[in-house]
Amino acid sequence: MKKIIYSILCICTVTLFTNCTDDDSHVFIADLSSETIAFQNSFASEYLLSKETKNNIADRLIWNATTLGVNNDYEVQSDIDSEFANPISIGTTNATNYAVLVGQLLDLASQLGLDDDPATTDSSGNPNNAGIVYFRVKSIIGNGGAGTQEIVSDIQSVNIKLLEKTVATTTCDPLWVVGDAIENVGWNFNLATVCDAGVQRVKASFKNGKFRFFQVDGDWNTGLNYQYYEDNGYTIDVNFESEGEGDFNFVFVGTTGIYEMVIDDNLKTIKLNPSGSLWAVGGATPGKWNFTGGETELVETSPDIWQATFALTNDIFRFFATRGEWDINNNYAHYADEGYAIDANFENDGSDDANFKFIGTPGTYTLTINAVDKTITLD
Structure with a gap:
């Protein structure tokens, strides 16, 4: 020294x-x-x-x-x-x-x-x-x-x-989300967050129940409960409450549904972002090129899987993440660049907007966008 x-x-x-x-x-x-x-x-x-x-x-x-x-x-x-x-x-x-x-x-x-x-x-x-x-x-x-x-x-x-400078981390270990508040998870170690630069993200179907985080897969001694985050100064989403005794688990008290949960260790916040639909708009869809009520809504039926059944004709369209907001963020090129396997009934229309072009037999189909498996399918 x-x-x-x-x-x-x-x-x-x-x-x-x-x-x-x-x-x-x-x-x-x-x-x-x-x-x-x-x-x-x-x-x-x-x-x-x-x-x-x-x-x-x-x-x-x-x-x-x-x-x-x-x-x-x-x-x-x-x-x-x-x-x-x-x-x-x-x-x-x-x-x-x-x-x-x-x-x-x-x-x-x-x-x-x-x-x-x-x-x-x-x-x-x-x-x-x-x-x-x-x-x-x-x-x-x-x-x-x-x-x-x-x-x-x-x-x-x-x-x-x-006072030493704080070094920003670019990597972090995932957390395991375990509890009966998580649909299709329960008290099993099969749902982990994705972590980047101190921010943990996970999408899940929440229902009224309890859960907590674990730092190590299968190790019940590595739990991080509501009290842990509260004692460390985190601002916690109002959809969560503390169990108040025992394991001091998180208790989900919000509306049942799909949410993205974000644990930000930099800002010291835990928040829930509710599920959002995708909107199919264009000449190939029943609502054509307008947001006037006839557009097709693809509902998130399970975490990161969107689906809708509607009629398709031989024309072009693309998806929109926000109803009424025009962009090209969810066009054919976007999904292709992300590595999605796209149904052979679709192709890139070759325009600057890189729309989806339906080249199959006109009819009613169930279209599924699966961001877990990275597929876009028609049934």
Whole structure:
């Protein structure tokens, strides 16, 4: 561990020196000899530093007054060496106190070779963000002539620590969703989330019942219940309540149906997004090219599977995720690019919109879009 200096006071508690202010309260001044100089403030056990708070006061050094002559200045000095072989003048004042800024402690931390990168360590493999620095104050007693004496306080060690930057993760392990609130799952380990950059997603059919998350497949000792997320400050969707006892499971109290559940560990939120339909619109469909009530709705019959039965003619159409909103996000090219196996009765119409073109025998069909198996079929 590197040694770092820092002697300051602002009785803002160590934990968040970042909130330190100019408050000089809680200072006890001892009755010292005029020929003795010593710090009077209380020092925190550790000072937490960050570049974002470099202009904040980390602490205020306070000392007793001495009998001064022509030289009425006090000098505050610091060093990264307890022997003060190369003292640094932090500042001079004719008052008996001096505010030390976070930025001045950061300069000392830099001299010690400390940083806020969680990937770096010291020679012992420990985090490279903490150390000790040293402070003292000196003055001159006398009138500048014979008998003038320079006096220096005892050396005060100060523990400093840089707040390490949080590293954004791009990968994360899935969670298993287990409980009787999940249709066709129950208390079995067969439904896992998909996780990316700290965001877990899963789509499921919810009904009134209980469930909780598990970190390891089949391991009942790795459960994460409602209370766990509540205690860790998560905002939880109103469709969930706590069981309140026992395993403190999640209880689903919303309307039965299909939802996408999103657990965002970055924002600390758990929310449900209700199922959404797809809309088939175009010349090949009964409603033609308009959203006036005749368009064909493909309902999500089970998680990530949409289906509708309707008449098709030899013409073009495409799907829309939002009723009344025109886009080309769900055209033939989109599904082909996503690796879907598309029924041979459809082909790309070759236009800029890359519509579906129905080339089969006109008639009534059941069309199924299966995002689980990545298929589009006609029956």
